Amino acid sequence: MSDGGGSAVADIDGSDIGSDGSDIGSGPGPAAPRQRADARRNKEALLEAAAAAFVSSGVHAPVRDIATRAGVGVGTIYRHFPTxxxxxxxxxxxxxxxxxxxxxxxxxxxxxxxxxxxxxxxxxxxxxxxxxxxxxxxxxxxxxxxxxxxxxxxxxxxxxxxxxxxxxxxxxxxxxxxxxxxxxxxxxxxxxxxxxxxxxxxxxxxxxxxxxxxxxxxxxx
Amino acid sequence: MSDGGGSAVADIDGSDIGSDGSDIGSGPGPAAPRQRADARRNKEALLEAAAAAFVSSGVHAPVRDIATRAGVGVGTIYRHFPTxxxxxxxxxxxxxxxxxxxxxxxxxxxxxxxxxxxxxxxxxxxxxxxxxxxxxxxxxxxxxxxxxxxxxxxxxxxxxxxxxxxxxxxxxxxxxxxxxxxxxxxxxxxxxxxxxxxxxxxxxxxxxxxxxxxxxxxxxx
Amino acid sequence: MSDGGGSAVADIDGSDIGSDGSDIGSGPGPAAPRQRADARRNKEALLEAAAAAFVSSGVHAPVRDIATRAGVGVGTIYRHFPTxxxxxxxxxxxxxxxxxxxxxxxxxxxxxxxxxxxxxxxxxxxxxxxxxxxxxxxxxxxxxxxxxxxxxxxxxxxxxxxxxxxxxxxxxxxxxxxxxxxxxxxxxxxxxxxxxxxxxxxxxxxxxxxxxxxxxxxxxx
Amino acid sequence: MSDGGGSAVADIDGSDIGSDGSDIGSGPGPAAPRQRADARRNKEALLEAAAAAFVSSGVHAPVRDIATRAGVGVGTIYRHFPTxxxxxxxxxxxxxxxxxxxxxxxxxxxxxxxxxxxxxxxxxxxxxxxxxxxxxxxxxxxxxxxxxxxxxxxxxxxxxxxxxxxxxxxxxxxxxxxxxxxxxxxxxxxxxxxxxxxxxxxxxxxxxxxxxxxxxxxxxx
DNA sequence: AATGAATGAGCCTTCATTCAT
DNA sequence: CATGAATGAAGGCTCATTCAT
Incomplete structure (x- = not known):
């Protein structure tokens, strides 16, 4: 019963991270700032780390743990995700x-x-x-x-x-x-x-x- | 619907304290220690205080709050209720x-x-x-x-x-x-x-x- | 000029600590709780440490520094002095x-x-x-x-x-x-x-x- | 008393920005680098922004706030004004x-x-x-x-x-x-x-x- | 037995400053 | 040159729990 209907929706797993959370369904932006390369890489690392932390410690996982998992400083989390x-x-x-x-x-x-x-x-x-x-x-x-x-x-x-x-x-x-x-x-x-x-x-x-x-x-x- | 059957059970309110919580199903002990009088009084105060604290702050109420409400020290709580x-x-x-x-x-x-x-x-x-x-x-x-x-x-x-x-x-x-x-x-x-x-x-x-x-x-x- | 008038007031230095801040001019209280011995000792250590910290770092001295100077934990400071x-x-x-x-x-x-x-x-x-x-x-x-x-x-x-x-x-x-x-x-x-x-x-x-x-x-x- | 003497001095307001803060008493440099046009524009924006920030938040205004007001990055501030x-x-x-x-x-x-x-x-x-x-x-x-x-x-x-x-x-x-x-x-x-x-x-x-x-x-x- | 003082781990948050792009 | 992402030290505060008195 939990999956009785083929793939009516995209597969839902824990790894669908990466796209910038703020541009929903955006195509290639006309004026996307350049060096988003590393920032984006970081954001993804963060999302991945957070996902992992959430799995093992729940959504209450300490901010610092997530930062550590992602190999970044806590400030980076606060930059990308104020809350x-x-x-x-x-x-x-x-x-x-x-x-x-x-x-x-x-x-x-x-x-x-x-x-x-x-x-x-x-x-x-x-x-x-x-x-x-x-x-x-x-x-x-x-x-x-x-x-x-x-x-x-x-x-x-x-x-x-x-x-x-x-x-x-x-x-x-x-x-x-x-x-x-x-x-x-x-x-x-x-x-x-x-x-x-x-x-x-x-x-x-x-x-x-x-x-x-x-x-x-x-x-x- | 929530009480459709007369008083099939004793009234359930928040004040059913008093019986010694620790001897679950115990018979009368062979030699009840002497000073149990005030210890028991303390325990009851504690239960009453805890009930009140749970009502207003939930079961996560800080240990100290409960102790304060009961007019006892936190140590007393830990003595009576290890966890x-x-x-x-x-x-x-x-x-x-x-x-x-x-x-x-x-x-x-x-x-x-x-x-x-x-x-x-x-x-x-x-x-x-x-x-x-x-x-x-x-x-x-x-x-x-x-x-x-x-x-x-x-x-x-x-x-x-x-x-x-x-x-x-x-x-x-x-x-x-x-x-x-x-x-x-x-x-x-x-x-x-x-x-x-x-x-x-x-x-x-x-x-x-x-x-x-x-x-x-x-x-x- | 700064001390031209004999000792009109008690000497003002940094070491006048000790008496419990809350009992202003109290004599021996009738029902002073007993084991104030170590607590008091601690409070004094704290006041002394704070005075020293204030001198060297000003009144903005970090709470933790003061605690360390006094050889106590930060919680002890907050207990004695909420703010x-x-x-x-x-x-x-x-x-x-x-x-x-x-x-x-x-x-x-x-x-x-x-x-x-x-x-x-x-x-x-x-x-x-x-x-x-x-x-x-x-x-x-x-x-x-x-x-x-x-x-x-x-x-x-x-x-x-x-x-x-x-x-x-x-x-x-x-x-x-x-x-x-x-x-x-x-x-x-x-x-x-x-x-x-x-x-x-x-x-x-x-x-x-x-x-x-x-x-x-x-x-x- | 605070202004008893006509305009003995130039009006003092918050907007006296513009002159390059770094060449104190310098004459015209021998070979002014080319791209000074926009750099200078930036510097002025910075000074204006800083003045505004100082007014509303005092001289302790966070560096980033100033940068944001000026529409530049914080690095730009540090370039022009190391401290x-x-x-x-x-x-x-x-x-x-x-x-x-x-x-x-x-x-x-x-x-x-x-x-x-x-x-x-x-x-x-x-x-x-x-x-x-x-x-x-x-x-x-x-x-x-x-x-x-x-x-x-x-x-x-x-x-x-x-x-x-x-x-x-x-x-x-x-x-x-x-x-x-x-x-x-x-x-x-x-x-x-x-x-x-x-x-x-x-x-x-x-x-x-x-x-x-x-x-x-x-x-x- | 009771007390409550002391402890300190643990969490959050802010910003000055550096540096890769 | 400009940018702003990343860093991480610093500091504040809150309890659960232990232990000397």
């Missing part, structure tokens, strides 16, 4: 975008809106689950993470809402569940996924989605 | 026990096993939701909390399992969900309940439980 | 009090109010001059020092005002100079005293005080 | 020179040497007071500012000395005050002028100058 949230956003930007783009694709290619929703949520879960501590951070009221939280919400909630609406209109699911609360619930279910082998996030999320289904659906079948 | 988990366990011991005892009671007094399960889970949710940060702590990989986690699991999983089995045997729910995973999932859904007004823990937990139901159950009834 | 201002106040408390007490004494024992004022200012100057950087700190808008500033102002301005009023009423000086501005001016004149051998603070302060005199004074002579 | 003092000197060069030139002018045009001295000091005070933090910087032992200090001393002390001597020879003031110490004292009195509304720099400086007067001077005149 920790900026760094995390940059690290995971591609995956989030992949999730965003996957929404309409899945809706178009799946047998039913509910199936599309399920697959999409699976994608989202895969993302969160493989990022140690990310789900926790998203719920943290630590000011360090509010930007991050906002970014995720802003990006993904609309996509989820679209899938939800489609399924609701098709009479496949209860119409009274908002995207935001579903996302938060799913996010929560992803917490600590890698900490307890007895806990299978996907199973539990599937349970939640099953709970969405309308009983009436059966009568029509 | 933070010990303290938390002691603070919430009664509530946990109430949950444990509620299981069989509900099973005996509810119309169906699924109804009993639902009520019991509601009880558990009520407990967690009112304890700021407890749910988080339960999933934390912070070594400080492993004992705490174990205590909750050991105490409550058997009870939940009993309810689950009963419902499964009655054909009311899917039989392939383990108590431990359900408990962890519910625990997760309780995280951050008080941080986002758009998020309703009980609604989401109800969704999860709805997902447990067997479609066939309806047609056979 | 830097608290530490400085404690270090200089006695001198300030000596200044406060010297005011009336000098007024009673000097030939004229102006003479008393002059001597008192000399005392104040001696104090500031020997404390490297204190005068600067007093003018700083750094929030760290506002408390300090307030303490000095509250303590010394009234004393200065009394002397000033007396001299003004005696017709010895201009009556339109406020204590606060005179103090600030004198404080300023003390800045950098130990940085330039060509600059003699006392001489310049004397000039300022001479400027206070009323021309009319001559006609009466 | 911060060099930059400050360049920025305030014109005003200092105006002060230097004002000395003889005032001496020639004022009724008395003491009056000339008073007016000249007022000029100096006006200059320092309007430059946030300049006075402090002049007294700082921060190696960053020693050059600055030397520049001011070298430029202005001789002028002040001339006025002082003239007044002393005229029997208007005490003859035992050196220019350097008077300048330092006045400089000190300018510190923190904009921080406390109760403190009036000009009033205090006037007091100091009044203190210079010889009592006999009046009776003999």
């Amino acid at each position: 920790r949230a900026d760094l995390i956003v940059a690290v995971y930007r591609h995956q989030v975008e992949a999730c965003v783009e996957a929404g309409p694709t899945l809706l178009a290619n799946s047998g039913s809106a509910h199936a599309a929703l399920t697959r999409w949520i699976d994608l989202f879960v895969d993302f969160l689950v493989t990022k140690h501590g990310l789900a926790e951070a998203l719920r943290s009221d630590d000011p360090t993470f509010v930007t991050l939280h906002a970014y995720f919400i802003d990006s993904l909630v609309p996509v989820c809402a679209e899938l939800l609406d489609a399924a609701a209109e098709a009479g496949e699911i209860r119409p009274d569940i908002k995207a935001i609360e579903l996302m938060l619930a799913v996010g929560n279910l992803c917490i600590g996924a890698d900490r307890d082998p007895r806990y299978d996030t996907h199973r539990m999320v599937a349970l939640l989605l099953a709970g969405l289904r309308l009983p009436r659906a059966q009568s029509s079948s | 933070r988990a010990d303290l938390i366990v002691a603070v919430y011991r009664h509530q946990v026990e109430a949950c444990v005892e509620a299981g069989p009671t509900l099973l005996a007094n509810s119309g169906s096993a699924h109804a009993a399960l639902t009520r019991w889970i509601d009880l558990f949710v009520d407990f967690l939701v009112t304890k700021h940060g407890l749910a988080e702590a339960l999933r934390s990989d912070d070594p400080t909390f492993v004992t705490l986690h174990a205590y909750f699991i050991d105490s409550l999983v058997p009870v939940c399992a009993e309810l689950l089995d009963a419902a499964a045997e009655a054909g009311e729910i899917r039989p392939d969900i383990k108590a431990i995973e359900l408990m962890l999932a519910v625990g997760n859904l309780c995280i951050g309940a008080d941080r986002d007004p758009r998020y309703d823990t009980h609604r989401m937990v109800a969704l999860l439980l709805a997902g447990l139901r067997l479609p066939r159950a309806q047609s056979s009834s | 830097r201002a608290d530490l400085i106040v404690a270090v200089y408390r006695h001198q300030v009090e000596a200044c406060v007490e010297a005011g009336p004494t000098l007024l009673a024992n000097s030939g004229s109010a102006h003479a008393a004022l002059t001597r008192w200012i000399d005392l104040f100057v001696d104090f500031l001059v020997t404390k490297h950087g204190l005068a600067e700190a007093l003018r700083s808008d750094d929030p760290t020092f506002v408390t300090l500033h307030a303490y000095f102002i509250d303590s010394l301005v009234p004393v200065c005002a009394e002397l000033l009023d007396a001299a003004a009423e005696a017709g010895e000086i201009r009556p339109d100079i406020k204590a606060i501005e005179l103090m600030l001016a004198v404080g300023n004149l003390c800045i950098g005293a130990d940085r330039d051998p060509r600059y003699d603070t006392h001489r310049m302060v004397a000039l300022l005080l001479a400027g206070l005199r009323l021309p009319r004074a001559q006609s009466s002579s | 911060r003092a060099d930059l400050i000197v360049a920025v305030y060069r014109h005003q200092v020179e105006a002060c230097v030139e004002a000395g003889p002018t005032l001496l020639a045009n004022s009724g008395s040497a003491h009056a000339a001295l008073t007016r000249w000091i007022d000029l100096f005070v006006d200059f320092l007071v309007t430059k946030h933090g300049l006075a402090e910087a002049l007294r700082s032992d921060d190696p960053t500012f020693v050059t600055l200090h030397a520049y001011f001393i070298d430029s202005l002390v001789p002028v002040c000395a001339e006025l002082l001597d003239a007044a002393a020879e005229a029997g208007e003031i005490r003859p035992d005050i050196k220019a350097i110490e008077l300048m330092l004292a006045v400089g000190n009195l300018c510190i923190g002028a904009d921080r406390d509304p109760r403190y009036d720099t000009h009033r205090m400086v006037a007091l100091l100058l009044a203190g210079l007067r010889l009592p006999r001077a009046q009776s003999s005149s």
